[in-house]
Each structure stands twice: as structure tokens, then as C-alpha cells.
Amino acid sequence: MLNMTELYYFSPTGGTKKAGEIFCEGISKNVKTVDLGLRDKVVEKPNGELVVVAAPVFGGRIPSIVAERLNELEGSGRKAVTLVVYGNRAYEDAMLELNNVVKERGFQVVASAALVAQHSIASEVGKGRPDDQDRKSILEFAGKVLEKMERGSDGSVKVPGNYPYKNGMSMPVTPISLPSCKQCGKCTSVCPTGAIRLENNTVVTDAEKCILCMACVSACPEQARILPPPLQEKMEQMLGALKSVRRENEYFL
Incomplete structure (x- = not known):
């Protein structure tokens, strides 16, 4: 187990944070959480052994606010794991987009995952997820990531997605x-x-x-x-x- 991991997350309704915390539980003794959704707060710089970045999927893309907040960080070659969390429909270009953003900030992405959580609008879709079955598989994945890091493997991660990315979600209404x-x-x-x-x-x-x-x-x-x-x-x-x-x-x- 690692001694310290930092979880940077954007989780408006809680599903993304929950999924990220499950993963971190399986890889690190201590976890420091940084909420990318807090306004007017400088994003704290990483100093742990691993950075985990978790973002929700909005219409097949990551929210622009995630990229904006991550631009405040400097990876300096630190290892990172990226997680995109979606509501049981599809994640499309979101994982590729998140990985590109994280790499551009100087992080080395060693693993990625697309995880399912309860849909933020249609709550009956993916209801209750991540559930116990998800938890088991996420923890197994965390164990494999830990093994990869212990081997010193620096193999690049290839993930699905297209560039140029699909157009972002646009809704003419608000709550x-x-x-x-x-x-x-x-x-x-x-x-x-x-x-x-x-x-x-x-x-x-x-x-x-x-x-x-x-x-x-x-x-x-x-x-x-x-x-x-x-x-x-x-x-x-x-x-x-x-x-x-x-x-x-x-x-x-």
C-alpha cells in the first residue's frame, strides 16, 4: 500500500467522489481529498506518492471546469490515475480528454478507469451504483495498479476516445x-x-x-x-x- 495518495475530484452529486474514494481505499493508507468544485479556492498542490483525478462525464465529455482547475497544477512527472464516472449511458471521449489534460499538466498516467455511478438526472438509471459488486472490482483494479507501480512499469495507457472531441453538452435550460x-x-x-x-x-x-x-x-x-x-x-x-x-x-x- 502507498502511504499517501491525493484524490482530486469534481463530484456535484457525490457519485464521482464515492467511486474515487473506493479506488483510493484499495491503494493507499492515507488519502487527501481535494474538491475541484470549490469556488474561489486555490487548488492545493500534490505532494503524495500518487495523484488520482476523478471527473464525471457530461454528454461524453468532462466538464470544462475540471480542465480549468487542473490547469492550476504542475505534475512534474508524478504518477497519476484517471477515473471518469458516468451514469450508465456512455463515456465517449471523456477519458481521452481527461488523460490529455492530465498529461499536459506534466503527470504520468499509469492507469485509467471508466466507472458507473447513479445518473445525476435520471436517478433510476444506474441506481445505487457504485454498489458492492462495483466496489469489489474497483478494489481489484486498485491492487493491479499498485502491483504495476511496485514493478516500476512506466508503460503508457491507451484509452478509447476520439480527437477532435465531440461537441460538449449544451442545454438551454437550468434548474x-x-x-x-x-x-x-x-x-x-x-x-x-x-x-x-x-x-x-x-x-x-x-x-x-x-x-x-x-x-x-x-x-x-x-x-x-x-x-x-x-x-x-x-x-x-x-x-x-x-x-x-x-x-x-x-x-x-
Whole structure:
């Protein structure tokens, strides 16, 4: 086991962080977590034996905020493991994109994985994942990564994806607040892009800044933050067929 690993993650609804923590549990005695979604906070520099970067997949790409925050780091040849976490549909170009970003910052990617978590919008898709079965396979993967590092293997990792990348996800709508909203400000504090503000006793969302990460919906203590019902219904219809499908995690060494 390694002594210290740093987990850099962006996890608006918790699934990506959970998957990353399971992996780190299997490879390191100590884990330091760095939340890339915190606004106005300098990203702490790595000093452990391994850096793990975990990002969610939005429409087959990684969120732009992940690349922006990682640009604050300098890898200096440190070893890294990349994890993309998706909602049981597909991860498309996300893993290649994340690996390219991490390599450009000077890290050496020794392993990668595409892991499944509960979908952030259609919660019945991938419900409960990562589950016990996922946990077992992720820990087995962590063991193999540890063995590779102990052997001193520096073999490059080849992952699926295309470049130029597919167009990023673009939604012309944002979450809305119901009349039951108590304007506690929780949604404004968790929004990673600063898209939400309280104005004249109303919650206002800037559509140009919103990346539809669902952090505000997940964090609302009153469950008063939702997607507009027509969009929610459309997404559930589009993804409905995936409710009975179990995508398996994919590992690359």
C-alpha cells in the first residue's frame, strides 16, 4: 500500500467522489481529498506518492471546469490515475480528454478507469451504483495498479476516445426553484460556477454559467430545486431503456 495518495475530484452529486474514494481505499493508507468544485479556492498542490483525478462525464465529455482547475497544477512527472464516472449511458471521449489534460499538466498516467455511478438526472438509471459488486472490482483494479507501480512499469495507457472531441453538452435550460424554497442560500454556495444568486427574494440562475451539474438540486435541504418538469420527463424518456441495463466498469493498465 502507498502511504499517501491525493484524490482530486469534481463530484456535484457525490457519485464521482464515492467511486474515487473506493479506488483510493484499495491503494493507499492515507488519502487527501481535494474538491475541484470549490469556488474561489486555490487548488492545493500534490505532494503524495500518487495523484488520482476523478471527473464525471457530461454528454461524453468532462466538464470544462475540471480542465480549468487542473490547469492550476504542475505534475512534474508524478504518477497519476484517471477515473471518469458516468451514469450508465456512455463515456465517449471523456477519458481521452481527461488523460490529455492530465498529461499536459506534466503527470504520468499509469492507469485509467471508466466507472458507473447513479445518473445525476435520471436517478433510476444506474441506481445505487457504485454498489458492492462495483466496489469489489474497483478494489481489484486498485491492487493491479499498485502491483504495476511496485514493478516500476512506466508503460503508457491507451484509452478509447476520439480527437477532435465531440461537441460538449449544451442545454438551454437550468434548474428552477419551487415556491417551497426558503432561500437558505445552499444552492448558491455549492454552485461550482457561481451561476446562482439571490436577488429580490428570488433565486436567479445564469443560464450562460450553469453547466447543469445538478449540485444545487442534490444539495437543496427542502427538495425545492428541480429541473423544469418537461426536461426531466424528456431525460427520463431518453434514458429509460437503460434502467434495466448494467454497464460494467472498464479498466486500462
